[in-house]
Amino acid sequence: MRLIPRGRRATTAAAASTLVLALALGSQAMASPAPDAPTETAESSAAAQTPRQYQVSGLSSPEERTELARAGAAIDEVHGDSVVITADRSEAERLRALGYELAELPSALDDDPTAAAPADYHTYEETLAAVDAAVAEHPDLVSSQVIGESYQGTGIVAVKISDNVGVDEDEPEVLFTHNQHAREHLTVEMALYTLEELTSQYGSDPEITELLDTREVWLIPSANPDGKTYDTESGSFRNWRKNRQPNSGSSAVGTDLNRNWDYEWGCCGGSSGSPGSETYRGPSPESAPETVVIADFVRGRVVDGEQQITAHIDFHTYSELVLWPYGFTYDETAPGLTQDDADAFEALGVAMADTNGYTPQQSSDLYITDGTINDWLWADQGIFSYTFEMYPTSSLEGGFYPPGSVIDRETSRNREAVLMLMEYADCVYRIIGAEAEYCSA
Ligand code: 0X9
Ligand code: CA
Ligand code: CA
Ligand code: ZN
Numbered sequence: 468m469r470l471i472p473r474g475r476r477a478t479t480a481a482a483a484s485t486l487v488l489a490l491a492l493g494s495q496a497m498a499s500p501a502p503d504a505p506t507e508t509a510e511s512s513a514a515a516q517t518p519r520q521y522q523v524s525g526l527s528s529p530e531e532r533t534e535l536a537r538a539g540a541a542i543d544e545v546h547g548d549s550v551v552i553t554a555d556r557s558e559a560e561r562l563r564a565l566g567y568e569l570a571e572l573p574s575a576l577d578d579d580p581t582a583a584a585p586a587d588y589h590t591y592e593e594t595l596a597a598v599d600a601a602v603a604e605h606p607d608l609v610s611s612q613v614i615g616e617s618y619q620g621t622g623i624v625a626v627k628i629s630d631n632v633g634v635d636e637d638e639p640e641v642l643f644t645h646n647q648h649a650r651e652h653l654t655v656e657m658a659l660y661t662l663e664e665l666t667s668q669y670g671s672d673p674e675i676t677e678l679l680d681t682r683e684v685w686l687i688p689s690a691n692p693d694g695k696t697y698d699t700e701s702g703s704f705r706n707w708r709k710n711r712q713p714n715s716g717s718s719a720v721g722t723d724l725n726r727n728w729d730y731e732w733g734c735c736g737g738s739s740g741s742p743g744s745e746t747y748r749g750p751s752p753e754s755a756p757e758t759v760v761i762a763d764f765v766r767g768r769v770v771d772g773e774q775q776i777t778a779h780i781d782f783h784t785y786s787e788l789v790l791w792p793y794g795f796t797y798d799e800t801a802p803g804l805t806q807d808d809a810d811a812f813e814a815l816g817v818a819m820a821d822t823n824g825y826t827p828q829q830s831s832d833l834y835i836t837d838g839t840i841n842d843w844l845w846a847d848q849g850i851f852s853y854t855f856e857m858y859p860t861s862s863l864e865g866g867f868y869p870p871g872s873v874i875d876r877e878t879s880r881n882r883e884a885v886l887m888l889m890e891y892a893d894c895v896y897r898i899i900g901a902e903a904e905y906c907s908a
Pocket of ligand 1 (some may be wrong): 541542543648725783784785790791792793794795830836839841842853854856
């Protein structure tokens with residue numbers, strides 16, 4: 468059973484009774500606290516800044532959801548006429564003041580003995596230890612390098628997997644990134660699964676052997692180690708999304724890394740300019756060190772004027788989706804994204820989704836996002852870049868914190884999709900039969 472520190476239990480109970488009181492008094496009473504209201508203790512203010520999930524009802528179109536995204540909400544689930552968002556208490560009040568109807572959802576933060584515990588997932592340190600073990604066991608197949616540091620000075624690591632791993636061979640390169648969002652721990656387990664599967668099956672599984680003999684795979688197991696560690700270090704989850712970079716002029720911490728990339732940054736209502744928002748885009752593109760480190764790594768894969776990486780998946784949770792660009796516009800084609808590009812994105816996206824049962828769609832079918840890694844990798848680097856939103860589909864199945872018992876099933880579920888992306892990395896246009904036009908030497 469999971470142990471919950473006494474302080475948190477007491478705080479949660481106090482917060483719950485405050486909420487009941489607030490509901491009884493109506494929102495008017497909340498706007499101006501009584502003059503004799505007790506001063507916030509450090510503990511209750513920490514609780515107020517702990518984000519949680521809310522159901523927002525009465526939204527059914529992409530435009531309506533984008534309106535909510537524009538107000539700074541991080542949208543976690545999309546349903547026919549409602550969404551689930553994450554917000555801290557002050558963000559939630561701000562959204563209510565804008566007229567949104569928010570209902571608090573139960574979460575893994577509550578005292579629920581069936582929910583996941585931080586110990587169900589690898590810590591960042593344990594993740595790096597697993598990487599080191601793979602390098603030691605397969606020195607000709609796996610190497611790792613620190614490609615830069617997070618805000619707090621933690622090493623961000625890229626793992627390379629290929630035959631003759633020490634040589635930069637002329638083979639299509641594939642990139643998998645994980646854990647831009649701190650609380651999406653299942654994505655780090657996905658990286659460890661891919662590492663384990665590729666290395667343990669090399670030399671015995673003919674498909675994997677052939678792919679690793681002809682491709683170079685890059686895995687970045689965590690793009691946001693500070694956020695990941697912060698989310699679990701207290702012994703219970705904090706529902707943290709952003710990095711841990713302070714914001715000048717605000718007590719709110721963190722930038723949403725997946726709104727900080729340098730293409731159409733902040734253009735379109737798909738991110739927030741407020742540091743308190745869960746989708747804060749930062750003061751400028753690539754203002755977050757983690758974004759710079761990964762963008763520099765990708766730019767460094769341009770050899771003789773040619774980007775070596777051709778295909779990419781950015782792993783997130785949750786909702787069981789395969790998404791492709793653009794996120795910043797509803798249009799299927801846009802500058803730098805032709806009808807052939809869109810057709811190839813869709814064909815490979817649908818084919819991968821056929822293997823894992825996820826729902827395939829252009830990411831803006833849900834709501835607009837701007838400054839995402841997918842849009843930058845495609846528009847700036849010409850890389851076929853997807854987002855996978857992993858298990859589950861709803862907060863009722865654990866949301867961001869499903870129990871550890873699902874990890875094996877939900878990571879191996881993406882085996883065929885990962886191999887398919889690697890397979891098409893020599894020429895993604897092959898999937899629409901256009902290799903002669905786009906891929907002949
Ligand atoms: O909002 C996000 O960054 C992703 N969803 S999450 O719940 N994991 O935060 C979705 C990003 C998808 N956007 C693009 N592919 N452009
Ligand atoms: Ca090789
Ligand atoms: Ca190479
Ligand atoms: Zn995410």
